Amino acid sequence: AQSVAQPEDQVNVAEGNPLTVKCTYSVSGNPYLFWYVQYPNRGLQFLLKYITGDNLVKGSYGFEAEFNKSQTSFHLKKPSALVSDSALYFCAVRPNAGNNRKLIWGLGTSLAVNP
Amino acid sequence: ETGVTQSPTHLIKTRGQQVTLRCSSQSGHNTVSWYQQALGQGPQFIFQYYREEENGRGNFPPRFSGLQFPNYSSELNVNALELDDSALYLCASSPRQGINEQYFGPGTRLTVT
Numbered sequence: 001a002q003s004v005a006q007p008e009d010q011v012n013v014a015e016g017n018p019l020t021v022k023c024t025y026s027v028s029g030n031p032y033l034f035w036y037v038q039y040p041n042r043g044l045q046f047l048l049k050y051i052t053g054d055n056l057v058k059g060s061y062g063f064e065a066e067f068n069k070s071q072t073s074f075h076l077k078k079p080s081a082l083v084s085d086s087a088l089y090f091c092a093v094r095p096n097a098g099n100n101r102k103l104i105w106g107l108g109t110s111l112a113v114n115p
Numbered sequence: 116e117t118g119v120t121q122s123p124t125h126l127i128k129t130r131g132q133q134v135t136l137r138c139s140s141q142s143g144h145n146t147v148s149w150y151q152q153a154l155g156q157g158p159q160f161i162f163q164y165y166r167e168e169e170n171g172r173g174n175f176p177p178r179f180s181g182l183q184f185p186n187y188s189s190e191l192n193v194n195a196l197e198l199d200d201s202a203l204y205l206c207a208s209s210p211r212q213g214i215n216e217q218y219f220g221p222g223t224r225l226t227v228t
Contacts, residue, residue, distance in 0.1 A: 043222050
């Protein structure tokens with residue numbers, strides 16, 4: 001079965017330090033990859049996506065993500081974390097083959113940035 | 116702001132009742148997807164509408180149904196509510212099917228007692 005894994009329920013970093021939120025997937029073909037962020041009591045906001053091309057994708061709020069085809073990973077990164085980055089982060093993958101091409105979502109990773 | 120709006124914001128219903136949730140998609144978007152997000156979980160895909168036709172469905176029973184209107188706004192209807200239906204219901208719109216990112220509304224918090 002196709003799936004998306006976010007192996008860490010929670011990530012804690014100090015403000016100013018680099019952060020990484022991990023995502024791996026098990027989806028056939030060359031899927032499209034997305035990161036979304038959810039602030040408390042809010043809907044999800046799009047951060048960035050990988051469709052094709054350069055493996056390093058830059059997105060909103062200084063976030064970037066690195067696509068690694070051999071490791072089937074799409075980790076979210078930011079060089080210097082802010083307290084305001086504290087939120088719930090979701091990785092989502094859209095298969096690009098087969099009959100079901102709807103987004104498959106990870107369970108989310110809660111990021112806490114400490115002052 | 117994303118431009119996607121949902122109503123109502125919060126709703127309390129009792130088991131067995133029916134509920135209708137509404138979504139106005141962002142201008143120019145003809146595809147609407149509905150998700151259920153239980154507390155502490157990721158979004159679960161319910162179904163998607165593209166140009167007023169259902170275009171894919173997740174693992175939800177038939178008592179979850181929907182509509183999309185000519186102006187691309189959408190409704191989610193849930194019959195015979197169960198306690199486990201308590202969740203945040205999210206609507207997302209996108210310009211077309213495929214690789215475009217989705218724009219989410221703030222959600223409707225449904226509580227079934």
